[in-house]
Amino acid sequence: xxTSKVEGSSSLRHAFGGVLSVFILLLIGVVAFSIxxxxxxxxxxxxxxxxxxxxxxxxxxxxxxxIYDFWNWFDDxxxxxxxxxxxxxxxxxxxxxxxxxWKLANxxxxxxxxxxxxxxxxxxxxxxxxxxxxxxxxxxxGTGAGITAAAILAMVPSYxxxxxxxxxxxxAVAIFALIFTFYLYIKTLNTGSLFYxxxxxxxxxxxxxxxxxxxxxxxxxxxxxxxxxxxxxxxSRLYIAYAPLVVLGTLLAALVPVVGFNAxxxxxxxxxxxxxIIIHVVALVYYIKGILTPRLFKVATTLVLTVGIAVxxxxxxxxxxxxxxxxxxxxSGRSLSLLDPTYASKYxxxxxxxxxxxxxxxxxxxxxxxxxxxxxxAGIVACFLPLSDASSFAVLYLVTSVYFSGVMVRLMLVLxxxxxxMSGIALSExxxxxxxxxxxxxxxxxxCSHTEAPAKLGESTSTESSAPxxxxxxxxxxxxxxxARKEKxxxxxxxxxxxxxxxxxxxPVSAKKEKRPLxxxxxxxxxxxFLLIVLGGLYVLHCVWAAAEAYSAPSIVLxxxxxxxxxxxxxxREAYAWLRHNTEVDDxxxxxxxxxxxxxxxxxxxxxxxxxxxxxxxxxxVGTAMSSPEKAAWEIFNSLDVKYVLVVFGGLVGxxxxxxxxxxxxVRIGGGVFPHIKEADYLKDGQYRxxxxxxxTMLNCLMYKLSYYRFVETDGKGFDRVRRYEIxxxxxxxxxxxxxxxxxxxxxxxxxxxxxxxxxxxxxxxSKLGSKSTSSKSxxxxxxxxxx
Amino acid sequence: MAKGTNDAQLLVQSLRKAYxxxxxxxxxxxxxxxxxxxxxxxxxxxxxMVGSFPFNSFxxxxxxxxxxxxxxxxxxxxxxxxxxxxxxxxxxRAFADxxxxxxxxxxxxxxxxx
Numbered sequence: 083x084x085t086s087k088v089e090g091s092s093s094l095r096h097a098f099g100g101v102l103s104v105f106i107l108l109l110i111g112v113v114a115f116s117i118x119x120x121x122x123x124x125x126x127x128x129x130x131x132x133x134x135x136x137x138x139x140x141x142x143x144x145x146x147x148x149i150y151d152f153w154n155w156f157d158d159x160x161x162x163x164x165x166x167x168x169x170x171x172x173x174x175x176x177x178x179x180x181x182x183x184w185k186l187a188n189x190x191x192x193x194x195x196x197x198x199x200x201x202x203x204x205x206x207x208x209x210x211x212x213x214x215x216x217x218x219x220x221x222x223x224g225t226g227a228g229i230t231a232a233a234i235l236a237m238v239p240s241y242x243x244x245x246x247x248x249x250x251x252x253x254a255v256a257i258f259a260l261i262f263t264f265y266l267y268i269k270t271l272n273t274g275s276l277f278y279x280x281x282x283x284x285x286x287x288x289x290x291x292x293x294x295x296x297x298x299x300x301x302x303x304x305x306x307x308x309x310x311x312x313x314x315x316x317x318s319r320l321y322i323a324y325a326p327l328v329v330l331g332t333l334l335a336a337l338v339p340v341v342g343f344n345a346x347x348x349x350x351x352x353x354x355x356x357x358x359i360i361i362h363v364v365a366l367v368y369y370i371k372g373i374l375t376p377r378l379f380k381v382a383t384t385l386v387l388t389v390g391i392a393v394x395x396x397x398x399x400x401x402x403x404x405x406x407x408x409x410x411x412x413x414s415g416r417s418l419s420l421l422d423p424t425y426a427s428k429y430x431x432x433x434x435x436x437x438x439x440x441x442x443x444x445x446x447x448x449x450x451x452x453x454x455x456x457x458x459x460a461g462i463v464a465c466f467l468p469l470s471d472a473s474s475f476a477v478l479y480l481v482t483s484v485y486f487s488g489v490m491v492r493l494m495l496v497l498x499x500x501x502x503x504m505s506g507i508a509l510s511e512x513x514x515x516x517x518x519x520x521x522x523x524x525x526x527x528x529x530c531s532h533t534e535a536p537a538k539l540g541e542s543t544s545t546e547s548s549a550p551x552x553x554x555x556x557x558x559x560x561x562x563x564x565x566a567r568k569e570k571x572x573x574x575x576x577x578x579x580x581x582x583x584x585x586x587x588x589x590p591v592s593a594k595k596e597k598r599p600l601x602x603x604x605x606x607x608x609x610x611x612f613l614l615i616v617l618g619g620l621y622v623l624h625c626v627w628a629a630a631e632a633y634s635a636p637s638i639v640l641x642x643x644x645x646x647x648x649x650x651x652x653x654x655r656e657a658y659a660w661l662r663h664n665t666e667v668d669d670x671x672x673x674x675x676x677x678x679x680x681x682x683x684x685x686x687x688x689x690x691x692x693x694x695x696x697x698x699x700x701x702x703x704v705g706t707a708m709s710s711p712e713k714a715a716w717e718i719f720n721s722l723d724v725k726y727v728l729v730v731f732g733g734l735v736g737x738x739x740x741x742x743x744x745x746x747x748x749v750r751i752g753g754g755v756f757p758h759i760k761e762a763d764y765l766k767d768g769q770y771r772x773x774x775x776x777x778x779t780m781l782n783c784l785m786y787k788l789s790y791y792r793f794v795e796t797d798g799k800g801f802d803r804v805r806r807y808e809i810x811x812x813x814x815x816x817x818x819x820x821x822x823x824x825x826x827x828x829x830x831x832x833x834x835x836x837x838x839x840x841x842x843x844x845x846x847x848x849s850k851l852g853s854k855s856t857s858s859k860s861x862x863x864x865x866x867x868x869x870x
Numbered sequence: 871m872a873k874g875t876n877d878a879q880l881l882v883q884s885l886r887k888a889y890x891x892x893x894x895x896x897x898x899x900x901x902x903x904x905x906x907x908x909x910x911x912x913x914x915x916x917x918x919m920v921g922s923f924p925f926n927s928f929x930x931x932x933x934x935x936x937x938x939x940x941x942x943x944x945x946x947x948x949x950x951x952x953x954x955x956x957x958x959x960x961x962x963r964a965f966a967d968x969x970x971x972x973x974x975x976x977x978x979x980x981x982x983x984x
Contacts (some may be wrong), residue, residue, distance in 0.1 A: 106941075274948070274956060274959075275959075276941070276944050276945075276948070276964070276967035276968060276971050277970060277971075279944075280967070280970055280971045280974055283974070284974070317955065318947045318953060318955060318956075319955065321943070321944070321947065322944045322947065322948075325940045325943070325944070326937070326941060326944065326971060328973070329933055329936055329937040330937065330939055330975055330978070332933065333929075333930065333933050333937070333975070333978045333979070333982060334978055334983060336926070336929060337978065337981060337982055343925060343926075343929075346929065365943075370885070372952075373888035373889070374881075374884060374885065374888065375884070375886070378880065378881055378884050379877075381877045381880070381881050382881055385877075385878060385881070421971065424908060547901065655952075733961045748923060863885055
């Protein structure tokens with residue numbers, strides 16, 4: 083009767099805990115959504131940056147024309163005159179997701195525009211990602227760790243930076259797909275159910291549709307399988323988790339046009355095939371071991387080894403010959419630059435020039451994952467007590483993502499879920515031990531005559547005194563007798579708990595218990611719980627600050643605070659709107675590739691190069707034109723049918739990411755293809771300058787002229803606020819271009835190519851205007867043809 | 871050398887004896903696996919003779935055979951009564967999962983076959 087009462091109360095507690103967990107998860111979703119809305123509140127509901135504008139344009143096309151036209155779309159408004167096959171070169175997951183949500187909302191008569199759906203896709207999917215983290219960590223360590231990890235992921239700044247409202251980029255849905263695929267893999271590994279293996283393959287398909295980073299999954303999972311085999315943890319569940327995924331996953335990956343046959347032919351996938359073969363060999367070995375006697379098994383192994391090694395050597399030789407015959411050993415340029423960080427700067431300057439591809443600095447780790455950097459080592463230790471397949475996967479995921487985040491700052495995003503999982507585990511274990519100690523001491527204080535009170539400590543506990551609002555309130559139910567030494571080590575890693583170093587003794591409870599709960603003294607526990615809550619509070623403060631101040635800038639609208647209030651710089655949209663309303667529909671606009679997506683999306687004009695950067699020679703052509711003197715540049719642009727040239731100039735207001743600062747990259751990329759452009763010609767004594775000491779080539783190139791034309795009229799001296807000196811050549815006229823528009827703060831300047839001059843034979847004189855024969859010898863003797 | 875061949879013969883005999891002891895249902899699944907792998911090998915041989923022009927068709931054909939073989943092996947693992955990890959799993963559930971996974975696999979194959 084007493085036991086049934088105990089069981090009834092514990093099942094009631096379980097039910098109450100379940101409802102509380104659901105409520106907490108709902109709140110976590112709301113937090114994840116709301117913390118990403120700062121840019122909508124501070125600015126407006128607008129798409130940010132550059133790449134999201136392309137995705138937005140594609141989604142608009144999808145919503146207007148339907149999926150078949152989208153799948154077969156050939157875009158002729160970009161990369162003129164080459165065009166771009168959108169259907170075959172874009173990862174369709176994001177656009178299809180947003181398109182589906184828009185269609186669903188409109189079919190329910192909720193009139194959301196495509197732009198609204200695009201802006202808010204990322205916050206919605208970050209809430210889903212937090213729930214997926216809960217599921218994944220629950221499989222690794224238990225419900226308490228799951229809720230903590232979900233709460234941490236909802237706010238981690240590195241994930242916020244790529245998924246604010248308005249950042250409509252692939253990572254917005256890809257991170258959710260990544261975590262969900264890992265969850266289903268671990269679930270299959272834990273249960274051995276083929277149903278979850280099927281779901282795992284489908285989730286992997288969604289990931290392949292969404293992001294090029296899917297190669298991380300298809301290499302991490304084989305690595306983990308290999309780790310399990312090597313450490314003797316092979317089981318039939320491992321086979322069920324891995325083998326169907328490889329076959330179904332490869333097929334599904336080949337279905338996506340952007341991947342196509344790369345799914346079986348590039349080195350990024352060979353690892354999975356190799357481990358597929360290995361796991362079959364291992365499975366066969368285990369099966370034969372099961373049905374033979376040990377002596378015969380030894381005979382079998384010697385026989386197989388002698389034959390097998392010979393066959394293996396032949397196969398490996400063939401494979402090596404195949405792989406070595408390709409110059410990049412079968413890897414794509416981007417993957418190779420991840421494995422060898424110096425590869426891009428030597429061979430592919432375009433990849434090296436993107437600022438997101440630079441290695442991160444140490445402070446950026448603290449900025450992006452903050453307190454988690456301290457909790458992660460504690461989490462790794464907690465994963466080893468005890469080590470299971472799932473926790474070994476979590477450790478492997480963390481280690482590989484730390485390596486990749488060190489290569490490229492953009493991949494800090496892949497580190498964020500791993501760090502959150504580890505920190506969730508660490509915090510949950512810490513809270514479990516501390517609250518258990520507190521409860522033990524408190525019950526012992528109140529019922530010191532009862533000998534069965536300590537027995538309850540081994541079961542599930544719920545904390546009543548220390549329930550932080552954003553952290554979990556229920557600790558894990560399956561407690562194991564943990565070693566006091568390891569607890570001490572785990573807690574030493576947290577820098578706040580200095581008081582614990584002298585209080586590490588164990589209190590045995592009573593003689594007749596076999597399980598000794600290892601507890602800490604009451605005061606130490608209370609102080610530690612309080613300090614952990616303060617740690618969590620500081621983390622939340624930092625995350626909210628980072629979201630509000632650092633990562634919410636839409637970068638298409640700039641603001642600055644000065645003594646006379648807030649200035650808003652809306653020059654980009656002003657320029658694109660001018661282009662949209664004042665030029666013909668078929669006019670071509672040339673600019674540096676950064677602005678290509680925005681120009682096609684907002685100004686709706688054909689561009690020469692854009693952010694997809696798939697054709698290096700075309701970009702080098704534009705770069706050469708920008709670095710050449712006016713006449714040569716006019717020739718190049720005229721051959722491309724360009725009508726308007728757009729440059730971004732920040733010298734009047736101090737906007738540092740303008741084209742003059744990017745100019746050396748244009749020279750390098752142009753010089754990589756056209757050898758007459760040499761970087762040394764533009765540098766004076768190895769220094770890049772545009773003042774009076776600059777070289778003649780620099781002062782006469784098109785970029786200088788288009789940026790600084792009439793700049794001296796603004797303040798009489800031509801003081802450049804970004805470079806912080808006066809410019810070199812102040813008074814000059816343009817011969818082959820005419821200025822048609824400059825925005826309010828001079829940030830975007832648009833020029834038109836002058837039609838071909840009526841020339842006289844011989845040297846052309848500047849003041850001659852339209853008085854003679856129209857025999858235009860475009861490749862005349864006096865003109866230097868840049869194409870020879 | 872003679873001892874080697876003697877040992878090999880002994881090995882093969884004991885393997886055959888141990889395998890004969892497995893239940894008939896599992897032997898049927900094993901036969902299905904052998905059939906699927908043989909079909910895959912025939913397709914590869916055909917590709918080696920004729921060339922791989924519609925590569926997607928070749929890929930989907932071979933991967934469908936390999937896929938059903940893998941799924942049949944998973945079914946065998948789950949249905950095998952000697953396997954202690956799956957003693958709570960009713961064989962009907964295992965078969966239902968097998969059918970579901972095969973449905974997804976063949977849906978993808980039909981799409982990719984061209």
